[in-house]
Structures are given as structure tokens and as C-alpha cells.
Amino acid sequence: MSGTELFAGGPPAVHAIALITVVFVEAIVLYVGYGVIEDAIAPAVFGRLRQ
Amino acid sequence: MVELLGLTAGLFALFVSFGFMVGVFFGFFGMGGAFLVTPALLILGYPAPVAIGSTMTFVFGTAIIATLKHHDAGQVDYRLGALMFVGITLGIELGSRLVFGLEVLGIANLVVSVAYVLLLAAIGLLFTKNALEADSDEKTESAEATENADSDDDVPAIARRIKSYNIPPMMRLADGSTASLWTISGVGGGVGVVSGFLGVGGGFVRMPAIYYVIGTPLAVAVGTSLLGGLLSGGVGAFTYGRAGVIDLGIVTALLIGSALGARIGSSATAYVNEADVTIYFGLMLLLASVAVGLSELADWLARPILDQLSFVLLIGSSLLVCSMILYHGALAVRRGAGDPTEADK
Numbered sequence: 001m002s003g004t005e006l007f008a009g010g011p012p013a014v015h016a017i018a019l020i021t022v023v024f025v026e027a028i029v030l031y032v033g034y035g036v037i038e039d040a041i042a043p044a045v046f047g048r049l050r051q
Numbered sequence: 052m053v054e055l056l057g058l059t060a061g062l063f064a065l066f067v068s069f070g071f072m073v074g075v076f077f078g079f080f081g082m083g084g085a086f087l088v089t090p091a092l093l094i095l096g097y098p099a100p101v102a103i104g105s106t107m108t109f110v111f112g113t114a115i116i117a118t119l120k121h122h123d124a125g126q127v128d129y130r131l132g133a134l135m136f137v138g139i140t141l142g143i144e145l146g147s148r149l150v151f152g153l154e155v156l157g158i159a160n161l162v163v164s165v166a167y168v169l170l171l172a173a174i175g176l177l178f179t180k181n182a183l184e185a186d187s188d189e190k191t192e193s194a195e196a197t198e199n200a201d202s203d204d205d206v207p208a209i210a211r212r213i214k215s216y217n218i219p220p221m222m223r224l225a226d227g228s229t230a231s232l233w234t235i236s237g238v239g240g241g242v243g244v245v246s247g248f249l250g251v252g253g254g255f256v257r258m259p260a261i262y263y264v265i266g267t268p269l270a271v272a273v274g275t276s277l278l279g280g281l282l283s284g285g286v287g288a289f290t291y292g293r294a295g296v297i298d299l300g301i302v303t304a305l306l307i308g309s310a311l312g313a314r315i316g317s318s319a320t321a322y323v324n325e326a327d328v329t330i331y332f333g334l335m336l337l338l339a340s341v342a343v344g345l346s347e348l349a350d351w352l353a354r355p356i357l358d359q360l361s362f363v364l365l366i367g368s369s370l371l372v373c374s375m376i377l378y379h380g381a382l383a384v385r386r387g388a389g390d391p392t393e394a395d396k
Contacts, residue, residue: 015293016288033310034314046384049384050384
């Protein structure tokens with residue numbers, strides 16, 4: 001199951017909007033999540049690179 | 052066997068890694084999504100509508116992340132992007148009608164294939180030539196350059212010349228310079244025609260067109276091109292989503308990798324010397340033109356081996372450019388060119 005099946009059955013336009021919304025939310029969550037990780041580890045990584 | 056979102060663990064890891072490479076590329080150059088992902092999915096055996104629809108949706112998601120990152124660095128011209136989008140939409144319609152017209156004449160495939168190969172080669176040559184010239188200028192005129200340094204130095208000579216023709220109405224760009232609305236509409240329409248005609252996302256035309264014709268600094272051209280990718284990717288995702296052919300598992304796996312890659316690629320534009328990487332980009336486009344040519348030959352000669360060779364060439368050259376971005380980024384950090392996390396703030 002890829003997740004797409006969750007939207008099956010509704011009108012095509014609703015299906016498409018639901019899918020775009022899921023991808024939008026995924027993108028924002030990943031952006032924020034990686035941002036937190038970057039803030040936490042970037043100084044150490046750049047410090048190592050400079051050495 | 053363990054499955055994640057309908058994919059085997061191995062395939063999931065492959066998509067995450069591949070997404071990372073495409074993300075670095077996308078964040079740094081503002082292009083490369085559909086260009087790389089669609090052929091990869093086709094080679095893996097996905098039907099064309101699933102490959103194209105999933106790629107469009109992936110481009111939409113990655114463009115959100117890369118645009119946000121460029122937004123943080125003040126490298127997105129929203130007004131320019133919105134105006135261009137209007138031209139692009141109309142141009143796509145015109146381009147697709149042109150293809151239907153050629154189809155009636157029975158020469159659509161031949162003309163589209165040849166145009167694609169020539170366009171990739173021409174843009175590749177333009178970037179390679181300019182990078183080589185910039186490199187030699189840097190070596191011979193470094194003293195003069197520091198004396199005459201101003202914000203216009205970020206804009207190519209050809210764009211400065213186009214900008215010197217003030218045909219009203221004029222529009223103020225985010226960097227404070229102005230450009231004629233006719234130029235912006237023309238570029239948007241032209242990019243749209245190419246997208247509609249070739250059936251591609253158009254990032255490889257959009258970013259150079261903003262840089263060389265409208266005349267924004269390269270980083271702003273990349274950021275604004277990404278905004279264009281976000282808008283056109285959204286429209287594409289909606290269109291293919293209505294047809295129910297998008298595989299959310301593929302999109303999610305690719306996004307997990309590309310979200311990290313796009314952050315790194317976008318940050319790299321703030322501190323990597325453009326000339327260091329632009330030459331690789333030009334060479335990659337030249338290799339891509341050979342790859343597309345081989346792929347077309349594979350169809351005409353019914354030789355699938357040429358298709359595989361084309362794929363290896365495309366992925367190999369992209370991997371090389373991606374490595375170069377990361378290498379030059381690490382080198383810039385070692386030289387103390389700046390911490391990207393600081394540059395963004």
C-alpha cells in the first residue's frame with residue numbers, strides 16, 4: 001500500500017487536492033525537521049570540516 | 052519481505068538516496084527534477100503516466116523546500132515569478148498546439164527530439180563558455196574587478212545589454228534593478244512554449260532565461276526558477292492527481308532524501324563560487340544532450356542497450372556534478388568562506 005489508495009472513491013478533483021495537501025504537509029514537516037537537525041549538528045560538522 | 056509505503060526496503064533506500072542527489076541539484080541550480088526522475092522511473096518499469104505524475108508531484112514537494120530555503124536567504128523574486136508563470140501557462144498551451152500541428156504532418160517526434168538535443172547542447176555550451184571566460188577574467192583582471200565591483204557584476208553582459216533598452220512598462224526587480232514587462236512576458240512565454248513543445252518541466256530553460264535575459268543575479272535566478280517549478284509542479288500534480296496515477300510511496304521516499312539534499316544545495320549557492328560549479332553544469336547539459344540523443348536512437352533503432360547507456364550517462368554526469376557541489380562546498384567551509392547556517396540568518 002503506497003498511501004494513494006486512501007483517497008480512492010472520491011471525486012477526482014478532491015482526490016488530487018487531498019494528495020497535493022499530503023505532499024505539501026510532508027514537505028513542510030521535512031523542512032522543519034531537517035532544520036532542527038541542521039541547527040543542532042551544523043556547528044559540529046563545520047567545525048570538523050575546518051579542521 | 053519488509054515493505055515501506057508499497058516499496059521494498061531496498062527500493063525505498065534507493066529512492067531516498069536518489070532523492071538526495073536530485074535535491075542537491077535542484078537546490079543549487081533550480082532545475083533537474085523531471086529531467087532526472089522521470090527517466091529513472093521509466094527505466095525501473097513504471098508506466099509513463101505514473102512516472103510523469105509522480106515526478107511532477109515530487110518536483111512540487113521539493114520546490115516547496117528549496118524555495119523556502121532560498122526565501123530565507125532573500126533569493127526569491129515573487130513578483131517576477133508570478134508574472135512569468137502567467138506567460139509560462141500561455142506558452143505551454145501554444146507549445147502543445149505546435150506539437151499537435153506537427154503530429155498532423157507526421158514529423159512531431161523527429162522535430163521534438165532534435166529540438167530537445169540541440170537546446171540542451173546549446174544551453175550547455177553557453178554555460179561552459181561563460182564559465183571558462185569568467186575563470187580567465189578572474190585570473191587576469193582580479194585587481195580591476197575589485198576596483199569596479201558593484202551589484203551589476205553578478206549579471207551577465209548580455210543581460211545588462213538587454214536591460215539597457217528601457218521599453219515601458221518597466222518593473223522593479225527584487226535586487227532593485229528594473230526590467231521591461233515585455234522582456235519578462237517574452238521570457239515566460241518562451242519558456243512555456245519550450246515546456247509545452249518538449250513536454251518537460253522547463254527548469255533547465257527557466258533558470259538560464261531569468262539569468263541571461265531578464266538579468267537577475269544567479270542565486271535569485273535559481274530561487275525564482277524554483278518558485279516557477281513549485282507553481283508548475285502544483286498544476287502538474289493536480290492534473291495527474293485527478294487521473295489517479297500518482298504513487299505517493301515513490302513521492303514520499305524521494306522527498307525524504309531530496310528535503311535534505313535541497314537544503315544543502317540551496318545553502319551552497321550562498322558560499323560556493325558559482326564559476327567553480329557552473330562549468331560542470333554546462334558539461335552535464337552537454338552530456339545530457341548526448342544521453343537524450345542516445346535514448347531517441349534506442350527507439351528508432353530498437354536497441355534497448357542504448358537506452359540503458361543513456362540512463363547511465365545521465366545519472367553518472369548528475370552524480371559527478373552533485374559530488375562537485377558538495378566538494379566545493381566543503382572546500383569553501385575549510386577556507387572559511389562562511390557557515391551556510393549563518394549565511395541564511
